[in-house]
Amino acid sequence: MPTVVLMDVSLSMTRPVSQDGGEELQRKNLAVHGLNMLFEHMASNYRLEFTALMAFSSLWELLVPFTRDYNALQEAISSLEDYDKTCIESALNGVNNVVQQEWGNGCPCQVVLVTDGSLGIGKGSLRHSLQTLKQREEDKKFPLPFPFPTKMFILCVANAEELQATDAMENLEELLRLSGGDGQIFTVDGPLCMKSVQAMFGLLIDHAYSPFHAVLYCGNLSSDVQVFPRPEPVLVDEEVEPIPRTVRADLEIVGFIEIADISSPPVISRHLVLPIAVNKDVDEMGTGATDELEEEPSASQVAGKSPNFCVLLHGSLKVEGMVALVQLGPEWFGMLYSQADSKKKSNLMMSLFEPGPDPLPWLGKITHLGPVSEAAENPYGEDDSKSPFPVQPPAKRSYAQNVTVWIKASGLQTDVQKILRNARKLPDKMQTFYKELNRLRKAALAFGFWELLKGVAELLERECTLLPDSAHPDAAFQLSHAARQLKLASSTDSQYAAFEHNIVPMRTDFSS
Structure with missing residues (x-):
């Protein structure tokens, strides 16, 4: 999931902040310090994610296009210049252009907006933009919501009392609602200082950029792994009172199945699975989907050169052309498989199915599957000439009478x-x-x-x-x-309007 960092470089960000030691810093300095903290964390834990840096005031500028080089991002953030007034709408238009040009409309993206809570002045201010939402022409619509899935995080280098003294907080909440509501506003807790800003960025890291560590089990074998990006909680709409389901930290492989039998299953999301022990430098790669990642880690690249089950699993699935069914939680399954980006690059991927006992109808209930060795006869035949799938339903349905549907x-x-x-x-x-x-x-x-x-x-x-x-x-x-x-x-008469009633031919004396 790529990230766009929007840095406010308007004049209001140059307002001084007095520190306890007598040193006077600007709000921009505090924001830069917090972003450096975020980039250092991502360089250590999210090396494979793409991040872009944009600066904005009344106009916007792409300082660093999507990259995995966090040194370049830190260098750019340390050499920011000061410009004029704040115009958040212009910055959001810039995000829309940059993301669509690089990723299109299908890739989810995170937007981190760093500002001091100033809405700007006059035309172009956030206040003016939100007041004129319904009076706009078609070609001048407000950029939110974006055409691609978005999570927006607004970090204000100001405390909540300062924002609530004006209507800034109310307008920022409306901005978050327009983005889809899938995000959060972070403010400084207590007096404005370096320590409180660090704490605010720490909350963002815990909420959106904390790595997902898990243990992958297969019988007596196990491996510590890290999953990218972090799996999101899933709500099952069919439930009366749906409770978000989360992927548990113990991932258990329950069986293996041929790729041809599982075909192209519908999945919620896809994630990269890496052994935590792997420690190698990530070279800058070209743009592409988030799942296109580094070369396959080998056993020699694992810290201590010790055997690693995750590497063994990846190589086995790749050679045998199979996938591993993995249990993510109660009645929730996914699959592990090898995805080849090119002849030299391949990755161990995990796809999440819809929660439920039978997410893939042609396999039947996953809990009913078992090893071939326990079957009375080989369901694949002696020469692999047949397959036990798709599983036939117990009740044979009749498709003689098609359902009438008028769409057009x-x-x-x-x-x-x-x-x-x-x-x-x-x-x-x-x-x-x-x-x-x-x-x-x-x-x-x-x-x-x-x-x-x-x-x-x-x-x-x-x-x-x-x-x-x-x-x-x-x-x-x-x-x-x-x-x-x-x-x-x-006429809705009960006798003739009954659904089961059929119109039969009229009996006449002309019939032979």
Whole structure:
């Protein structure tokens, strides 16, 4: 998950802050110190994430494009210049341009906005931007929400009392709400000083940039691993009172399965899994998805050159063409697999399935799977010529009658025209006519589309009047009968509007 750091370099950031030792610092100096602390943490724990640095006042400037070189970010943050007034809307437009150009709309991104809480003055200020949200033209809309998934963190080099004395806090909360609400506002706790700013950035690190350490188990083997990016809690919408589910720190491999059998499963997110003991310098790589990472770590690169189960697992999955099913929590599973970025680069990846006992219907319940050795006969055959998947459901479903769905007007028009074509060929197409008529009738009743029944009834009455002299006498009787039955159904009469009721042909003396 790439990060964009937005640094406020307006004149209000140059306001002095008195320290206990008599040294006078600017708010900008405190913010730079906090960002250096963040970059040092990311260099140690999030080396594989991309980060960009932007500065803004009334205009914005991309100081460092997305990179993994945290030395370049620290050098750029230490040589900031001072500019004019604050314009947060302009900075957000800049974020939108930079992220879309580099990652597109599908990649989630974190935005860290560092400011002193000053909203700016006059036109272009945050206050003015939020007041004019509904009076804007289409080409001048406010940049939030971004077209890509976003988490916004606003760090104010000011305490809450200072922000609440004006309407700054209220406007910043509205800004966070417009971004999607998936973020947080951090303020300085207590007097403004170096120590309190460090504590504020520490809260951000704990909340958004704390590494996820876990232990990967497979029978008697285990390995300490680190997961990038940190798995987010998941809410199951079907639950009455959903409780966020989190990936537990003990990841247990419950079995292995061939890649062909698991196919391309729907997943919530993808994460990189690395042995914690691996310690190698990460070279600057080109841009790409967050999951495109460094070369496969080998046993010789592990600290102490000791055997590592994670490296063994990665190599085995890569050679055998299999994936490992891993349990993430109660009735929650995922899979571990080798992903090759190129001929020389491959990574051990983990994909999270939807919570539940059977996230992949063609595998059935994962808890019902077992080793091939315990089966009465090899389900793959002697020469791997067959597969036990997809698992057939116990109850055989009938698909003889398709469900009628009208998404577009053309679909409804086609069904009505089919009835009219058969109506003009009565009595030869008697069976087909009533079959299509009943199918349309049931769909209209299911949707509460009473007007459709009346409309088709009028069309059938019109067809009756347009019958040629050479038409069979039975055609007129059947059309009048069908039109009358549709009108009775549209009147919601309990007898004729019943869903199970079918319109049957009218008995006449003309039938042979």
